Amino acid sequence: MKKILIIGLAILLFGCKNAAEDNGKIKVVTTTTMLTDLVKNIGGDAVQVEGLMGAGVDPHLYKASEGDVSKLYNAEIIFYSGLHLEGKLVDVFERMEASGKKTIGLGEFINKDELISSKLFASNYDPHVWFNIQFFKQFANKVTDVLSEAHPEKLDYFSENNRVYQEKLDALEIEVKDKIETLPKEKRILVTAHDAFNYFGNKYGFEVVGLQGLSTATEAGVQDVQRLSDFIINNKVQAIFIESSVPRRTIEALREAVLSKNHDVTIGGSLYSDALGNPGTEEGTYIGMFKYNVNTIVEALR
Incomplete structure (x- = not known):
């Protein structure tokens, strides 16, 4: 009203x-x-x-x-x-x-x-x-x-x-394609806060797994964290990523769950998903954001 x-x-x-x-x-x-x-x-x-x-x-x-x-x-x-x-x-x-x-x-x-x-x-x-x-x-x-x-x-x-x-x-x-080609195909597993990167994954050959669903309006529960932590361990994923528009606590909780099972995983960096970076920066443009994301992903997973 x-x-x-x-x-x-x-x-x-x-x-x-x-x-x-x-x-x-x-x-x-x-x-x-x-x-x-x-x-x-x-x-x-x-x-x-x-x-x-x-x-x-x-x-x-x-x-x-x-x-x-x-x-x-x-x-x-x-x-x-x-x-x-x-x-x-x-x-x-x-x-x-x-x-x-x-x-x-x-x-x-x-x-x-x-x-x-x-x-x-x-x-x-x-x-x-x-x-x-x-x-x-x-x-x-x-x-x-x-x-x-x-x-x-x-x-x-x-x-x-x-x-x-x-x-x-x-x-x-x-x-982007040239940069991604430097990353072995078996290492192209992208774990993020929510399912924002499926089109990216389809285009460039990544398996993409989000802790939350397509919308951040849905919250991840304990079972989601446990399920994904098992996936990370089974697939020997070495880095997971937070997102600039999603609270980092969800990915930090996921990392703690993985560490509690005696598997080491790092936070590979923060990706821009649903918003660009600050105005006046390279990441504040679509092109700059895309380059930053790809560089961050490839370097962390390599």
């Missing part, structure tokens, strides 16, 4: 405002940090981007504040990841669409046959699609199309930005 009142107030206060700023830039709101970085690359100087979530924020648990609703209603275009990643924002997006706002769930445009299905997750699909670079390239194409459709006079500008970014993503794919 409170959320409905907030949204209604936002309509009254902000619904009649022009979505573009006085500087003439297209006002775009994004949810996750990955999308914020993507839209900045495609939109360039023609777009003013506001991201709702910052570094280390878990999109599975994120709830819209009153300020967020105001930003959304003042935007011309809203990009969100979709596939129920931002599970607690679904009703807000529905209201935005009902009000006539251009609201784009980028994950919804990926061919469903290429997605990883899951009966244990609300959308029935694993939403962590950005860990397949080819899917992120599709995101970039869709963002380009949406921006160009809204402002056809800037089509050439957005298209050129996309061309340059696509080349960077292609170079990232090559670099």
